[in-house]
Amino acid sequence: MSKKNNDKVLIFALGGVGEIGKNMYVVQYANDIVVIDSGLKFPEEDMLGIDIVIPDINYLLENKDKVRGILLTHGHEDHIGGLPYVLRHLNVPVYGTRLTLGLVENKLREANLLGETKRILINADSELNLGTITATFFKTNHSIPDSVGVALETPEGVIVHTGDFKFDQTPVNDQYADLHRMAEIGKKGVLALLSDSTNAEKPGFTGSEKSVGVTIEEVFRKAKQRVVIATFASNIHRVQQVIDAAEATRRKVTVIGRSMVNVVSIASELGYLRVPDGMLIEPEEVNRMAADRVVVLCTGSQGEPMSALTRMARSTHRKVDILPGDTVIIAATPIPGNERYVGRTVDELFRLGADVIYGPGSKTGVHVSGHGSQEELKLMLNLMKPKYFIPIHGEYRMLRLHGQLAESVGVDQEDIFILDNGDTVEIQGGVARKGARIQAGNILIDGLGVGDVGNIVLRDRKLLSQDGILVVVVTLSKQDGTILSGPDIISRGFVYVRESEGLLDEANRIVTSTLNKLMNDNVNEWASLKTHVKDALGRFLYEQTRRRPMILPIIMEV
Amino acid sequence: MSKKNNDKVLIFALGGVGEIGKNMYVVQYANDIVVIDSGLKFPEEDMLGIDIVIPDINYLLENKDKVRGILLTHGHEDHIGGLPYVLRHLNVPVYGTRLTLGLVENKLREANLLGETKRILINADSELNLGTITATFFKTNHSIPDSVGVALETPEGVIVHTGDFKFDQTPVNDQYADLHRMAEIGKKGVLALLSDSTNAEKPGFTGSEKSVGVTIEEVFRKAKQRVVIATFASNIHRVQQVIDAAEATRRKVTVIGRSMVNVVSIASELGYLRVPDGMLIEPEEVNRMAADRVVVLCTGSQGEPMSALTRMARSTHRKVDILPGDTVIIAATPIPGNERYVGRTVDELFRLGADVIYGPGSKTGVHVSGHGSQEELKLMLNLMKPKYFIPIHGEYRMLRLHGQLAESVGVDQEDIFILDNGDTVEIQGGVARKGARIQAGNILIDGLGVGDVGNIVLRDRKLLSQDGILVVVVTLSKQDGTILSGPDIISRGFVYVRESEGLLDEANRIVTSTLNKLMNDNVNEWASLKTHVKDALGRFLYEQTRRRPMILPIIMEV
Structure with missing residues (x-):
């Protein structure tokens, strides 16, 4: 060429x-x-x-x-x-x-x-x-x-x-x-x-993965009861070291969490993971084994809300409970933004009486x-x-x-x-x-x-998440513009309604008087009605609450 | 007693x-x-x-x-x-x-x-x-x-x-x-x-505040242009050391950010801060001074969106620009949850050509x-x-x-x-x-x-923030329950409307047919109508989009 x-x-x-x-x-x-x-x-x-x-x-x-x-x-x-x-x-x-x-x-x-x-x-x-x-x-x-x-x-x-x-x-x-x-x-x-x-x-230099294996085996050896270890599923070298440490300390391993089960199965099939016969046990068997013979290998090292470790920490996992005296290793450093989630998981594990090894890998030795x-x-x-x-x-x-x-x-x-x-x-x-x-x-x-969610949709979600939304509905007569029904105000994410009835009643009066005034002035294009209602109500609510909920005026004509 | x-x-x-x-x-x-x-x-x-x-x-x-x-x-x-x-x-x-x-x-x-x-x-x-x-x-x-x-x-x-x-x-x-x-x-x-x-x-042991002063003075001395330093306003010992380092390196200090100005003023008045005469200059004077004679002391060490440093980093501060070659010190460790904000500020400062000293205090020496x-x-x-x-x-x-x-x-x-x-x-x-x-x-x-925002309001805000809201409005005849107007569907934070017209049209048809069917079956309590509309529409939208927006059916009768 x-x-x-x-x-x-x-x-x-x-x-x-x-x-x-x-x-x-x-x-x-x-x-x-x-x-x-x-x-x-x-x-x-x-x-x-x-x-x-x-x-x-x-x-x-x-x-x-x-x-x-x-x-x-x-x-x-x-x-x-x-x-x-x-x-x-x-x-x-x-x-x-x-x-x-x-x-x-x-x-x-x-x-x-x-x-x-x-x-x-x-x-x-x-x-x-x-x-x-x-x-x-x-x-x-x-x-x-x-x-x-x-x-x-x-x-x-x-x-x-x-x-x-x-x-x-x-x-x-x-x-x-x-x-x-x-x-x-x-x-x-x-x-x-x-x-x-x-x-x-x-x-x-970043530490060698092998140094993690040494620490993990040490923890397994010292732990008097079960060891639960959470790490990234795809870190197959880490998983291998968990299995090796379990073998060295005569423990059995149960694997929990969809991605962990998934990766362990693919990696074993393809020969990237060496699992001794009889090493893996089903989660259901855990409760029947002596506590010091068990390792639970699971997902959730980032405190992800639906992950295996998080569910165990909240006592909502169907198969494995954390018992007082168990040891939990979080073999990962929190990704920026996840620190609070991990922190909460650690808190909950401590509340259950577990011994928790967590924190930056450089300090704990359980992650590189x-x-x-x-x-x-x-x-x-x-x-x-x-x-x-x-x-x-x-x-x-x-x-x-x-x-x-x-x-x-x-x-x-x-x-x-x-x-x-x-x-x-x-x-x-x-x-x-x-x-x-x-x-x-x-x-x-x-x-x-x-790609159907763009900046406008995200901006609206942001607004909605801050102060919620008020929907104002009113039905006007096609003939003479009089109010046939409403205004009704429905709010979501704004205030606790039962405690704020006075506020919403007053809001209602403001919408009514705004509309009546516009009708008297013969303003009757919808766009203009909506803008006026939005402005008047927005101003009132901000004065009263210092909040700016999204306001959605809906005007029907029959 | x-x-x-x-x-x-x-x-x-x-x-x-x-x-x-x-x-x-x-x-x-x-x-x-x-x-x-x-x-x-x-x-x-x-x-x-x-x-x-x-x-x-x-x-x-x-x-x-x-x-x-x-x-x-x-x-x-x-x-x-x-x-x-x-x-x-x-x-x-x-x-x-x-x-x-x-x-x-x-x-x-x-x-x-x-x-x-x-x-x-x-x-x-x-x-x-x-x-x-x-x-x-x-x-x-x-x-x-x-x-x-x-x-x-x-x-x-x-x-x-x-x-x-x-x-x-x-x-x-x-x-x-x-x-x-x-x-x-x-x-x-x-x-x-x-x-x-x-x-x-x-x-x-936690390091001594004085060790920070040594590092700060060193940075001031080496910096060829302006130094911008962000720290917590209330850390008056830190502020004192910034002023001392400025004095030692023949720089003047300008103070920016509401809480920083506030605390510096209270602490000086009460004698907790020793500020040499003529040390402080107005932000407006910064541009008239030689770059290597200036220190900008400001808020924003946590990357807070509206803070002085963040605005400088985004080039939206009215008085101070960051120029290529300036040195910026972030004299704080990010509070868990703020890492990403601080990271973004650092990125923006680097983009402006600044030299940025940031990260855990233990590594940079500019924070304890x-x-x-x-x-x-x-x-x-x-x-x-x-x-x-x-x-x-x-x-x-x-x-x-x-x-x-x-x-x-x-x-x-x-x-x-x-x-x-x-x-x-x-x-x-x-x-x-x-x-x-x-x-x-x-x-x-x-x-x-x-206290007027409780769990229900927060739960609604969370829902709204995830998939937005659809408001469905329909006006029924009091006489015979026929649809006089609507259904109209208004969405916010759900999809980009112009690209999803087909979806919303279909949603409209589903609401209409649901209502007509209920009328034929003589179901006409509002609560029941609303529930049926919500369920039918929710099911359709989940099938089509795998999203669960909040659905607010509003039924008016005239």
């Missing part, structure tokens, strides 16, 4: 920069588009009622015939969770390692998309020809097995995307990151590096991050020695700090690109510059609705 | 245990009630639209004539913020040290309560006779000057309340905690100790807590050597951990009382036991409404 003079490499994110979540990165050369990951994001606190958020993929849909496929770096939701929505409109092949595809297939089956989706298994030695772009891979360490980074060879040079990574020098199951492969790629020359910025704020800290980020930069650097996978401040780390190891400041979603970097003749922006943004998913 | 046989000491919290906030503790002996502090709490995330929360003081109102006064330990909102609400119904004397009363007076003036409130100035040597109870005080270190602990001598023995405290061995302005006084009280014998549990989760860590809590316990121990001022888990610390220094497990608000401890003849519960709880304040 010959290189045309005006062809160039285009690099951009549809999701994942300026945020943690909905990762989706795009590398294009001429008519070949390669997509890396297709994730979802959980809603921010001002996205009221929203279930999940996915990237706007308009650019990919407009260039459908150029998209050669979606390469998946690993099986976390923020990297694969958007697939069911994306594949429905963009039927392209999906490439992933064995565990990643296993998790994806489960997801596509639920979405009825399994049959029509081409899934292609890769391993760290695969080489894919995607038009003018050749993709190869390298093994990394992360909090889920089978994670890879991607090297895309383009006619302009090699673009490396690290995926999510850390450098774990003593990984569980000997799943070493392929340092040699990374060194080789770096030696040949890297045009641009896109690297994980999650822990760019953290100095030093899956993302590399500053020294590891520099190590990656030094291995790859890129000409251009694009920090990805992080809030803006993390991208900026990652950029500073790149400078500190010798990347020129003008060769570092801090992007927003939709910003493009063009590389042509070995020279990179910011290109034209392409469309990017959040698509909000609420129930079955994809 | 003679001691009757059946008199006893009663100790309980109306607010402050099982939570951080709205501190209000009560000690009663016979007909004498002493209240310690009267705080407010900021709403939790599920208290939608609520402004602040105060304790239910029903017990005090029912025993009005026994309340001898409210003793204030220090001037923080969670200790004095409830006063304007409480004093309106309970006109009793308020006792506080000079700075505390200064802050209280400001608050009472705004609430038009200054004239009618008896305010009594105390110092660490005061002795108050409150009926059968005698109150003395001891100086403590905290993140606001003029903090004291309280010792209440009752006929049963001495009850000590620590207030909020740490042990700062190198305090700013030589404001040492009175170790000797505490030792003396402990030596005489303490019946029960109530002690601050805020940092019961933190091992070791005002509360003692585990070693200090043990030191207090060892100084006081109480017979009974009641951990206060903390979430349940903190109280529990504080209880464990007490055990570790020799308090018997059965002599430790972990209370909920309203739980009482009775001590009679030197023996303590849990007594009957008294009424306690949250009073929610929303605008001018005190």
